[in-house]
Amino acid sequence: MIMDYDVIVIGAGLSGLIAAARASAGGRSVLVLARGQGVLALTTGCIDILGCLPGSEGRCLTDVAGGLQRLAAIDPDHPYAKIGLDLVQESIEFWQQVMPAVGYPYCGSGAVNYLLPTALGTVRPTALAPATMAGGDIRNEAGTLVVGWLNLLDWHPKLIADGINDLRNRRGLGGAWSSVMLDALPGAAPELTPVMMARFLENAQHLELLIAGLRKSLTPGTGRLGLPAVLGIDEGAALFRQVETRLGCPVFEIPAGQPTVTGLRLAQLLIKFLKQYGVGFRFNVSVLSAERRNGAWQVMLDLPGRAAVVTGGALVLATGGLIGRGLEADRTQIRECVAGLPVAGRDLPGQAREASGWGRDPFAMAGVVVDGRMRPVATDGDPEQYRRLFVAGSTLAGYDPAVGKDGLGVALATGYVAGNAAATEG
Amino acid sequence: MEKTDVLVIGGGATGTGVLRDLALRGVDAILAEQQDLAYGTSSRFHGLLHSGARYAVNDPESARECRQENAILKRIARCCVDDTGGLFVLLPGDDPGYADDWFAACLRAGIAVQEIPAAEALSLEPNLNPALKRVFRVPDASIDGFALVWANVGSAAGHGARAYTYTRVDRIIVRDGTVSGALVTDLRTGEQRQIECRFIVNAAGAWAGQVARLAGCELKILASKGSLLVFNHRVTNRVVNRLRRPGDGDIIVPQDTVAILGTTSVPVDGPEHLGSSRAEVDQLLLLGRDLVPGLDERRVLRSFAGVRPLYQENGGEGQRPQDGRAVARQFALVDHERQGVRGLITVVGGKLTTFRLMAEQATNLVCVLLEHDAPCRTAVEVLLPEATAAQVRQLQRYFSPPVSQKMAERLGRADLDQLLGILSRNGWKRQFVCECEQVCLAELEWRATGSSWLRLGDLRCRTRLGMGTCQGTICAARAIGQLYQDGMLDLGRARRLLGEFLDERWKGNQEVLWGDQLRERLYARNVYLNLHNFQKEADDYGL
Ligand SMILES: Cc1cc2nc3c(=O)[nH]c(=O)nc-3n(C[C@H](O)[C@H](O)[C@H](O)COP(=O)(O)OP(=O)(O)OC[C@H]3O[C@@H](n4cnc5c(N)ncnc54)[C@H](O)[C@@H]3O)c2cc1C
Numbered sequence: 006m007i008m009d010y011d012v013i014v015i016g017a018g019l020s021g022l023i024a025a026a027r028a029s030a031g032g033r034s035v036l037v038l039a040r041g042q043g044v045l046a047l048t049t050g051c052i053d054i055l056g057c058l059p060g061s062e063g064r065c066l067t068d069v070a071g072g073l074q075r076l077a078a079i080d081p082d083h084p085y086a087k088i089g090l091d092l093v094q095e096s097i098e099f100w101q102q103v104m105p106a107v108g109y110p111y112c113g114s115g116a117v118n119y120l121l122p123t124a125l126g127t128v129r130p131t132a133l134a135p136a137t138m139a140g141g142d143i144r145n146e147a148g149t150l151v152v153g154w155l156n157l158l159d160w161h162p163k164l165i166a167d168g169i170n171d172l173r174n175r176r177g178l179g180g181a182w183s184s185v186m187l188d189a190l191p192g193a194a195p196e197l198t199p200v201m202m203a204r205f206l207e208n209a210q211h212l213e214l215l216i217a218g219l220r221k222s223l224t225p226g227t228g229r230l231g232l233p234a235v236l237g238i239d240e241g242a243a244l245f246r247q248v249e250t251r252l253g254c255p256v257f258e259i260p261a262g263q264p265t266v267t268g269l270r271l272a273q274l275l276i277k278f279l280k281q282y283g284v285g286f287r288f289n290v291s292v293l294s295a296e297r298r299n300g301a302w303q304v305m306l307d308l309p310g311r312a313a314v315v316t317g318g319a320l321v322l323a324t325g326g327l328i329g330r331g332l333e334a335d336r337t338q339i340r341e342c343v344a345g346l347p348v349a350g351r352d353l354p355g356q357a358r359e360a361s362g363w364g365r366d367p368f369a370m371a372g373v374v375v376d377g378r379m380r381p382v383a384t385d386g387d388p389e390q391y392r393r394l395f396v397a398g399s400t401l402a403g404y405d406p407a408v409g410k411d412g413l414g415v416a417l418a419t420g421y422v423a424g425n426a427a428a429t430e431g
Numbered sequence: 432m433e434k435t436d437v438l439v440i441g442g443g444a445t446g447t448g449v450l451r452d453l454a455l456r457g458v459d460a461i462l463a464e465q466q467d468l469a470y471g472t473s474s475r476f477h478g479l480l481h482s483g484a485r486y487a488v489n490d491p492e493s494a495r496e497c498r499q500e501n502a503i504l505k506r507i508a509r510c511c512v513d514d515t516g517g518l519f520v521l522l523p524g525d526d527p528g529y530a531d532d533w534f535a536a537c538l539r540a541g542i543a544v545q546e547i548p549a550a551e552a553l554s555l556e557p558n559l560n561p562a563l564k565r566v567f568r569v570p571d572a573s574i575d576g577f578a579l580v581w582a583n584v585g586s587a588a589g590h591g592a593r594a595y596t597y598t599r600v601d602r603i604i605v606r607d608g609t610v611s612g613a614l615v616t617d618l619r620t621g622e623q624r625q626i627e628c629r630f631i632v633n634a635a636g637a638w639a640g641q642v643a644r645l646a647g648c649e650l651k652i653l654a655s656k657g658s659l660l661v662f663n664h665r666v667t668n669r670v671v672n673r674l675r676r677p678g679d680g681d682i683i684v685p686q687d688t689v690a691i692l693g694t695t696s697v698p699v700d701g702p703e704h705l706g707s708s709r710a711e712v713d714q715l716l717l718l719g720r721d722l723v724p725g726l727d728e729r730r731v732l733r734s735f736a737g738v739r740p741l742y743q744e745n746g747g748e749g750q751r752p753q754d755g756r757a758v759a760r761q762f763a764l765v766d767h768e769r770q771g772v773r774g775l776i777t778v779v780g781g782k783l784t785t786f787r788l789m790a791e792q793a794t795n796l797v798c799v800l801l802e803h804d805a806p807c808r809t810a811v812e813v814l815l816p817e818a819t820a821a822q823v824r825q826l827q828r829y830f831s832p833p834v835s836q837k838m839a840e841r842l843g844r845a846d847l848d849q850l851l852g853i854l855s856r857n858g859w860k861r862q863f864v865c866e867c868e869q870v871c872l873a874e875l876e877w878r879a880t881g882s883s884w885l886r887l888g889d890l891r892c893r894t895r896l897g898m899g900t901c902q903g904t905i906c907a908a909r910a911i912g913q914l915y916q917d918g919m920l921d922l923g924r925a926r927r928l929l930g931e932f933l934d935e936r937w938k939g940n941q942e943v944l945w946g947d948q949l950r951e952r953l954y955a956r957n958v959y960l961n962l963h964n965f966q967k968e969a970d971d972y973g974l
Pocket residue numbers: 015016017018019020021038039040041042043044045047048049050051052053054290291292293323324325326328329330331342343397398399400406410411412413414416953954957958961962
């Protein structure tokens with residue numbers, strides 16, 4: 006392993022991957038160090054830019070561009086407000102360019118939201134959806150059949166169809182969704198998670214069986230088919246296209262279970278693409294610490310049986326938040342684990358709280374405070390100690406994706422800015 | 432109007448125990464519980480089937496009662512008892528003289544106590560404080576309060592008794608100084624109705640004072656709150672008691688896949704709306720780490736609290752006990768005839784371990800008053816007939832042998848028949864809805880159709896769904912989805928149930944938000960709020 010890179014990225018979640026892509030595009034040698042694959046595989050795989058404004062009590066935002074303007078005005082601590090909306094827009098354009106090259110195109114301009122169905126029969130606003138999902142917008146008038154199989158876990162087609170009809174009715178659209186439950190696919194295990202089913206369907210014969218079964222359930226009124234996201238992992242949207250062409254009927258996926266197929270697919274395809282592009286990856290390593298010494302970043306790794314050091318000219322910290330383990334809380338305080346950066350909301354664990362779980366959560370909002378270039382704002386000590394260190398993604402303070410529906414959007418935009426900065430700032 | 436001989440108020444261990452005893456003696460009886468069974472202290476407790484050792488020094492009478500009941504329950508209630516055994520551990524700094532007194536007191540109470548070498552104890556329980564001085568084995572065990580209460584009612588129903596949940600007693604009707612019935616409200620429909628009866632047994636635990644007042648009788652009950660912490664794994668495989676004068680944070684009880692540390696003792700005004708404070712949590716962790724070093728670093732799933740009703744025989748002029756533990760833990764049986772109301776008796780206090788004995792004595796009194804001559808059979812008749820070998824073999828068609836074994840032990844013969852019936856019709860219902868606690872779809876279906884329930888939490892109590900490490904993150908959505916798919920819920924109810932369930936979970940871990948449990952909570956929030964965009968209030972999503 007080479008021990009000296011222009012840019013070291015810690016973390017292989019979406020923010021780390023995007024930062025690595027940008028630094029690499031800027032002509033730098035890049036190494037990504039990561040303990041695991043990050044939260045991406047648990048998500049819908051849709052890039053939420055902004056789905057819900059603070060204080061709007063769960064109302065779905067459809068006008069993303071207008072929403073961003075409003076957000077920047079009322080919430081100056083939000084990462085989008087820090088980097089500025091032009092750069093948010095640039096990062097979206099970057100996504101739209103890079104995904105066709107990855108071979109897994111996304112739909113959406115970024116300016117408006119889709120309203121996509123969830124596995125719980127609710128609706129979710131999102132700006133950028135994989136082609137396999139984008140056809141599911143609930144405002145579409147087509148008669149929609151949601152299909153399930155008895156042996157598939159975490160999938161309840163009737164709940165989805167009835168739930169969406171209920172929402173459509175409230176909007177005066179009329180119910181157009183129905184559901185059907187098919188017998189277990191022959192040859193498959195008696196209980197399958199969506200990921201297991203996706204692996205099963207990567208076999209061509211199994212996919213044939215699936216298509217045959219689906220064909221039988223089509224009726225003249227079926228305008229499109231809603232399937233659980235199970236149409237393969239490694240081959241991107243290829244199985245999806247095959248099913249759609251063979252059936253002659255539009256199809257869309259709805260993510261289900263944990264991890265989700267759409268999340269896992271995106272994570273794996275992006276990593277594969279970046280590897281081909283020359284980005285170095287090292288998984289299953291924990292970074293113990295990072296320190297700036299003699300004009301470079303020294304990153305200490307916890308390798309089995311020994312410790313090792315890699316050095317980099319610039320460092321991108323994309324280690325995630327409390328879920329991704331970039332931040333850790335003990336009974337009295339929250340700390341940032343790698344560089345010991347100051348954390349806003351540090352004292353939360355020791356404080357008395359009244360957090361219901363439903364609104365913006367103080368723990369989710371906690372994190373590292375940065376300036377518009379993703380540089381930590383030093384509260385004490387020597388400003389030099391954070392030179393050429395850039396922070397991206399959910400390590401940052403100031404947003405709660407569970408409420409704002411802006412998680413992967415912030416990861417994209419801040420990863421983009423951090424990666425650019427790491428590649429250029431001398 | 433519905434008629435019965437005896438109305439039992441309260442669906443905890445005591446009330447359901449009385450219902451079963453009456454039914455086995457051939458007395459017609461109805462039980463009314465304001466919420467779900469085991470809503471009160473019988474689920475908000477530590478889960479320790481006492482050997483009596485804890486009370487040997489302070490309360491030898493209680494100790495003897497516990498010893499006897501412990502042996503009886505291990506025989507008749509194998510479905511609810513995990514016979515883990517228990518240890519008493521003398522730590523450095525605790526009074527060594529007390530250990531000798533305690534040992535002698537245990538022998539006097541007839542408790543099978545045996546000293547074992549410290550090294551042996553540490554090999555049995557490697558997490559214990561390695562500096563421990565002396566260790567004794569006792570026949571403590573772990574008992575599941577939910578399962579016990581349900582088994583009592585199941586057995587009673589088999590003998591003709593009726594039990595109504597979500598049925599609150601609002602008034603006790605007294606005519607010419609004699610009980611003649613009660614006015615009850617069905618909390619699901621809001622409807623009031625009258626139940627006519629000759630006797631009422633008040634087994635309302637910490638609410639017993641309020642219930643007695645419904646008949647105009649005074650009953651002094653002081654309430655003392657105890658908080659407990661649930662760890663995400665079996666910290667120890669045996670019950671572990673700290674060998675010293677009973678105090679706070681000195682017992683760890685393994686319960687299925689988790690372990691519970693407790694308790695505190697804080698005087699409170701009444702039985703409702705209790706949580707544990709951060710100060711109690713901190714105090715418990717501080718004490719618990721004396722027994723198990725590093726316990727305060729381990730993952731706590733949630734905290735909860737229960738209320739001990741402390742009966743004050745001589746009034747006590749409303750004074751609060753300094754320490755709930757100083758007041759005797761023995762139970763009281765009160766015939767309110769001396770207050771001018773014939774046909775009302777109260778049975779209150781004691782311990783879950785002694786519920787059967789309390790029920791026996793209360794039922795004896797009722798039978799005397801009814802002039803009904805029948806012996807008590809609850810000590811000899813098995814509570815829940817055990818699974819047969821044939822049933823276990825049938826289960827193995829769907830599950831691995833260890834899983835089948837565990838299910839068979841938990842469910843008993845009658846429930847297994849139902850479960851196997853569902854599986855033979857729909858083999859795919861072998862799928863686990865809750866992987867942590869191995870609850871399959873067939874069990875969910877049987878519990879949801881075979882009993883009346885209101886909340887998802889009620890099904891959790893009947894099945895253990897969502898009680899393990901993930902605390903419902905995965906299985907709550909699965910359960911709701913399946914119940915909906917099976918036509919047991921409408922959309923509005925499905926959403927309400929899920930919202931309530933999450934509220935309850937999030938309240939439960941409010942005071943233990945650090946480390947892995949904080950991470951789990953944030954993860955669960957994202958699964959429901961983010962991935963599923965589930966909204967409790969704005970369920971039209973502003974569309
Ligand atoms: C269940 C769930 C569903 C969600 N759904 C959506 C959705 O549908 N759409 C959406 O836009 N957002 C969604 N979000 C939010 C979104 O997933 C996150 O905001 C985003 O993924 C965060 O990305 P990240 O790169 O900042 O961090 P993470 O993905 O958490 O990545 C952190 C990386 O750092 C590594 N790491 C951490 N510490 C170290 C260390 N010391 N040494 C080495 N490596 C380390 C980790 O292993 C990991 O690779 C969801 C979140 C959750 C939890």
